[in-house]
Amino acid sequence: MTTQDPSGPFAGPETAGRHIPPAAVARLTIYLRALNSLLAEGVERVSSEELAEAVGVKSAMLRKDLSYLGSYGTRGVGYEVQLLTRTIAARLGLTQDWRVAIVGAGNLGRALAGYSGFTTRGFEVAAIFDADPAVIGSDVGGLKVSGVADLEKVLARTGANMVVLAVPARVAQELCDKLVQAGVRSILSFAPVVLQVPAGVEVRKVDMATELQILAYHAQRAQESELHSETHARSGQ
Amino acid sequence: MTTQDPSGPFAGPETAGRHIPPAAVARLTIYLRALNSLLAEGVERVSSEELAEAVGVKSAMLRKDLSYLGSYGTRGVGYEVQLLTRTIAARLGLTQDWRVAIVGAGNLGRALAGYSGFTTRGFEVAAIFDADPAVIGSDVGGLKVSGVADLEKVLARTGANMVVLAVPARVAQELCDKLVQAGVRSILSFAPVVLQVPAGVEVRKVDMATELQILAYHAQRAQESELHSETHARSGQ
């Protein structure tokens, strides 16, 4: 019934598959997390109201987001936690194996290699690379550090199909180019630079400096309005 | 549900802006980065076209974003790199000292403590905390790890006004509550959970698992449309 293709009358190779709005995709990962918690607690059903409350969104938005997957709820009742969990996971592509290579075995790269959040969510760290000859060959979380010269070879051997880029800003673009050259199409970058990639390569960025600066902006505004209301308070209001 | 809006009913056309749209704030940090590079290279002027190109946005958007700051360009010429850099920095609240406390001295917390991107952008790591008695007192990047029991005391002593939360998901909310209790109003969380905070507290999240899952979604779609076009082109092969 709701399975009509919202992507329009196009049926070309490029447009294959139903498309979910980016903002909704991002939230689906959050819903999935909450659902996994409910599953672990043995909860069998949730309403959009309850789940929305748990993740801090409006229930109407949650329902609309879920509606992009099809119709998986029961009117008057709610959603089966298990069914919904599986449906979201399948749609996000989490039923297949994702093997992640970490490029950059510095502080951050090593911390990420040991981050349990990857493995518990179905992402296996398959390889780790560095450029420094003093680091190559050393052991990080049970993996031997490979040299970036062997990028293509090691990626192929380990079957890594995603890369986490944890290198200094000044070499990020250069390594990104090498990765693309080696056939990598999905990159999560921690480097504070804008990476240029050809079409067909998906780059996402985690940018701690930007996030702190955004916090600074809001904190400054909060300070200012504090001063402001003090002024108002003293001048009579 | 974010912070209160102190802008009131005033719609002064003269006012070179109180409130900047969130999407624009995020991009201003990126422009600032690019401008700092230009400054380092000794470039004195840029056009919106050049700067937009460098950061991967449309020039009209960049001009609109900058227009929230007021009018700092010269028609027919472009922007003075130095003036623009200072203007953005001032507006983002980066002219004052921000002192960051890192809560959680695990792999990630220690990596962040050593991350040069903080200090080079005007954020000083002022303290680091952990709950583990075996870790408390040890040295991380020149800082002695404090116990979370001393949170309020140490935050006050070090003047930390921002917190980076790098703790396991299951204790994140509890620590968040303690931080809020201790007067912290700006939190950057790496924990993969939705944090509930009272109004007036700003939380931003860096979520590696979510980012990887979004990549997985796109990668799966790419695979699917590949298969699709193979099917279509089955005659060849």
Add this chain to the structure above:
DNA sequence: ATGTGTGAATCGATTCACAGCA
């Protein structure tokens, strides 16, 4: 009676296109 699924309305963000100024 209850809570989903979804059109319609609203709100915000992006792009267009050009008037206005150096």
Add this chain to the structure above:
DNA sequence: TGCTGTGAATCGATTCACACAT
């Protein structure tokens, strides 16, 4: 002339409100 600054148009994301299934 060339490029900024910005209304108007467009596009996407969110919220409202209610018909409809159970």
